Amino acid sequence: MRPIDYVVKLIIITVFISGPIIKAQEKNKDSLTTTWELLKYDGVSAFGGLKKTYSQPIRWQKDDFLTxxxxxxxxxxxxIFDDEANEWFRNQEDDVPMFIQDFGWYYGSPQNNYAVNGAVYLYGLFTRNEKVRRTGVLMISAATTAGIIQSILKTAVGRARPKEGAGKGDFKPFSSEPNYHSFPSGHTILSFTTAYALSKQFENPFVKAxxxxxxLIPPASRLWEGAHWFTDxxxxxxxxVLVVDSIDNYLKRERDYGKNEIEGISWNFQVGLGRIGITGRF
Structure with missing residues (x-):
């Protein structure tokens, strides 16, 4: 399947699972606000989240240092277990269906990840839905913030990838060689940042899970391929998690996107004569 096909499917899937958020929220109350003004406001919000996260360490308290x-x-x-974990994951690769491996690669790639985040945000922007817009801002801001951090660390640390054949302690700081850009995992950061940001919008534990x-599919796929160590x-x-929580708290405290509470999905277990089923109410 071509990469563009995965991008289209990812966008469709993301918009579909965002449906409960969309239906549960009111539209922007100020109908006179132009789309351009909303876009500018959201841009400031996204950049503010990035700045807040980067400056957060200077305001750390005891609990933050403990974390x-x-x-x-x-x-x-x-x-300590990097070698054993690498061997175990590499042995699983042949048993993993190819479509799962492909999904892990494409979903964690920057262009596809931002396509998904952008689809959520644009849907909220053009439907003038505050909660969906906020979700999109959180996803884009968190992905950008964490992405910059991982790009800097990859080069600065210069850790060898497992498939390079070197040991877990082989480092070439500031190396330009891709095989020495193992720590941390960019695919993991982008995919899980998006998933975690989206999951925070739901209360139902099954939806979250x-x-x-x-x-978690992209992180696992990178371990199967020997592209990263377990510590990466x-x-x-x-x-x-830290980046998403930091930006989410900033948006709640300092930006106006209406009520922060988001209605969850209720599930009803129904049993009757000759029938049994579960009904979800959005």
Missing amino acids: AGAIVTGTAVLY GILGVG VGLSLALS
Whole structure:
């Protein structure tokens, strides 16, 4: 299947699963506001989220330092098992259906990821729906913020990819060789940032789990291919969560997108004579 086919399908899927958000929210109350004014407001919001995240460390409190310490400690623990984890994941590659492997690659690629994020945002912009617009702003701002961080770290750290044949401790800082850009994982950061940002808009745990599960396919595919070590993926997941939460809190506190509460999806289990089923109400 051609890459463009995946992009189109990803956009359709994303807009479809965004439907519950769209139906649950009111449209922008100020009908006199032009689309251009909304676009400018959202641009400021996205950039403000980026600035807030980058400046956050200077305002860290005790709990923030404890969180950072836990992430560093967790990464160090994963490092111990990098070789064993790499061997295990590489042995699974032949058993993974090709369409899942392809999905992992295309969904985590920057151009496809931004196509999905852009589709959500533009839908909210042109339907003048505050909550969908906010979701799109969160997804785009978080992907950009985390993407810049991972691009800088990849070059600065210069860690060898597993498939290079070098060990987990082989580093060439500031190397221009792609095979020494393993840490962290760009595919993981982009895919999981988008999935986590979208999942926060739902209260139903099954919906959340489904969205997050899709977001974990690209990280797994990179491990199957030997493109990243387990620590690369683990740190990338943690980074994605921190960035999304930081920008989400900024949008709640400092930007006006109406009520922050989003109506969840209710599920009813129905049993009757000769029938059994589950009905979802959006």
